[in-house]
Amino acid sequence: MSEIDPDLTESQADFARRLNVSRKTITVAKQAGRLVMRDGMVLVAASLARYHATAGGRADVAARHAAERGNAIPMLASAATGAVTSPETAGNEQIDADRTRYKAIALHADNQLVKLEMQQAAGQRFPLESVKHEALGVGGTLRAAIERLIDHTAPRLVATLDQAERRRIVAAEVDAIRTQLRAEFPRALRRLRRAKP
Template identity: 50%
Template sequence: MTTETQAAFARRLGVNRATVTRAKQAGRLVMEGKRVEIEQSLARWHATKAGRTDLDAIHAEQRGATVPTTQIETATDPAGAPADRTQYKAHYENQQIKLEMGLRRGLRFLLADVSRESHGLGATLRAGIERLIDQTAPRLAIIHSDEERAILLQKEILKIKSMMKSEFAIALRRMRSRTEWKT
């Protein structure tokens, strides 16, 4: 039974000494007086360690340290991936399949197509607003009544609304035709 100081054990694990102190207080280390019993403490440390073991190996490799595996770790994790990770992986694979099905059925669209059409719709809206300003400014200048001005603006805004409504329908048809062509 070999023992070492808490600081040496922390260096062995590649962690801060305070982490070893917290592990000692939690009962995760086997102590022999004030010294840490190496083999049993390493086994208990790795058996009670939480978090992602795949990241621990990557971080240890970057530090230049090796993360020893215990028999408990290899027995519970034969495939090399924790159960919760495989569960999440399966969940997101299912979500991706659902997205692909939505693409094929025309319920979802590719980001590039949506971006292209939204930029086109934005340009159409901007042109409509600029046209509204250019065409109504002279007429608004000669109208003296606020009610008549409001009526004129409401009529012009209704024209822009109907134009945008038809443009949305056209953009949707274009996106659907691109999606059908790709599948």
């Protein structure tokens, strides 16, 4: 079999046809982190390696399903040991299945971590400590504004007997707080962007 170009990409439907499996199987594999994607397309060589390396279940069952579909499943060499998996050498299926499942989970976690790092580098995500710091700052601004509202409006409210005038005074102070907070959020975002590593 000829070498596959490492930059070759295919749609999920084409990749499913390549493996002679359903599109749903490929969708589930993608969600489990068993495929390598680039711009919404399947990166064929890397995805084939990862798909076969994270294949779980029993080899004898897979062979039976392949026979029912009319084609044999090629035996795959394990990346770690070079051992060939076949129905005769399946051995302890439960341990292999668990190991494969946890390997797929670890690969998925690694993929998510890489995505997070890329989003953080692009300024779409920020470190949790920085976000907490800015949230505390915005909370402090809100608290100070509410204390100011009480200090500034209480004497005027006592001096005014007209209910409509009291409502107008409180509404004006609340609008001032709203304006102040609207201005504070973009400032906090700018500080987060400047502080990113």
